[in-house]
Amino acid sequence: MNEYVIDVSITPREGLLDPQGKVVLNALRSLDFDEVADVKVGRLIRLRILAPNMEVARERADEMCRRLLANPVTEEYELELENIS
Amino acid sequence: MRVAIVTFPGSNCDHDCYRAATEVLHADAKLIWHRERDLGNPDLVILPGGFSYGDYLRPGAIARFSPIMEEVVRYAKAGRPVLGICNGFHILCEAGLLPGALVRNRTLKFLGLDVFVRVENAGTMFTSAYTEGQVLRLPIAHGEGNYVADAATLEALEAEGRVVFRYVDANGEATDEANLNGSMRNIAGIINERGNVLGLMPHPERAVSALLGSTDGRGIFESILAAIQGTPLGAAIAG
Numbered sequence: 001m002n003e004y005v006i007d008v009s010i011t012p013r014e015g016l017l018d019p020q021g022k023v024v025l026n027a028l029r030s031l032d033f034d035e036v037a038d039v040k041v042g043r044l045i046r047l048r049i050l051a052p053n054m055e056v057a058r059e060r061a062d063e064m065c066r067r068l069l070a071n072p073v074t075e076e077y078e079l080e081l082e083n084i085s
Numbered sequence: 086m087r088v089a090i091v092t093f094p095g096s097n098c099d100h101d102c103y104r105a106a107t108e109v110l111h112a113d114a115k116l117i118w119h120r121e122r123d124l125g126n127p128d129l130v131i132l133p134g135g136f137s138y139g140d141y142l143r144p145g146a147i148a149r150f151s152p153i154m155e156e157v158v159r160y161a162k163a164g165r166p167v168l169g170i171c172n173g174f175h176i177l178c179e180a181g182l183l184p185g186a187l188v189r190n191r192t193l194k195f196l197g198l199d200v201f202v203r204v205e206n207a208g209t210m211f212t213s214a215y216t217e218g219q220v221l222r223l224p225i226a227h228g229e230g231n232y233v234a235d236a237a238t239l240e241a242l243e244a245e246g247r248v249v250f251r252y253v254d255a256n257g258e259a260t261d262e263a264n265l266n267g268s269m270r271n272i273a274g275i276i277n278e279r280g281n282v283l284g285l286m287p288h289p290e291r292a293v294s295a296l297l298g299s300t301d302g303r304g305i306f307e308s309i310l311a312a313i314q315g316t317p318l319g320a321a322i323a324g
Contacts, residue, residue: 012188016188016233017188017191017231017267019189019190019191019192019193019267020189020193023193068142068146068147068150069142071143071146071179071186073178073184073185073186073233073234073235074186074188074233
């Protein structure tokens with residue numbers, strides 16, 4: 001078994017209003033960060049899991065996202081895996 | 086009539102629902118802890134409002150895996166009536182019993198005030214005591230009540246008369262200003278295809294007596310009672 005750290009980045013689905021992102025964008029603009037074109041606020045979930053290989057680790061994390069961690073109606077997610085064994 | 090009200094850790098409207106059930110419906114109501122696995126064959130299940138599991142992850146996301154939810158899903162799939170209010174609406178969406186989801190209010194503010202909603206479909210078992218187009222004044226209390234769904238779902242909801250309540254102004258117009266949380270198409274409440282599962286963000290259980298400032302929420306409970314008892318509206322309701 002190997003140990004993996006998996007970062008699950010969850011962001012609002014493209015095309016959906018992201019009121020938090022909009023507020024942060026406005027705040028950055030008011031601080032004169034005029035180069036900021038867009039902001040999305042999501043969340044990061046960091047998992048540590050044991051798996052025989054990276055493929056299985058990714059599959060399991062993907063299933064966790066589909067069943068619980070992300071809501072497919074409103075959110076998109078990306079997985080980043082690192083073997084820390 | 087027997088009513089089961091599920092209490093999740095963080096539910097805070099379960100007792101309001103209990104009062105509405107006992108005092109408006111004169112029902113035999115029971116609070117059921119979410120760890121239980123038996124609903125006790127009620128005539129109605131209510132998933133109350135509140136902040137189940139502190140709204141961690143997403144409102145309703147954890148609660149929908151509570152042990153009792155297996156029973157609630159089975160009950161709903163058998164065509165028995167389930168009413169989800171506020172956080173209970175979230176739980177129904179997360180459990181897949183209702184389509185779509187509810188995200189952060191567009192203002193980012195928690196909204197705790199009375200709003201107007203229009204009855205869009207008075208032909209459901211939850212709304213037969215109202216007339217179509219009737220405007221109700223009901224309290225809302227939520228930070229995440231902004232209803233979203235994909236275009237196909239919205240079209241289906243509209244076409245099938247499954248948008249049951251819509252946010253409107255005092256004149257009954259579904260304006261953008263009246264849509265405080267930013268819900269798609271001003272949607273405040275929807276029903277499933279079969280017509281036995283209703284979810285709504287406003288709190289009818291907080292509007293069942295003049296003492297609470299409005300009695301406009303009584304109709305939901307009266308409608309359910311009439312549907313369950315098969316009696317003419319009002320016949321079995323005192324006061």
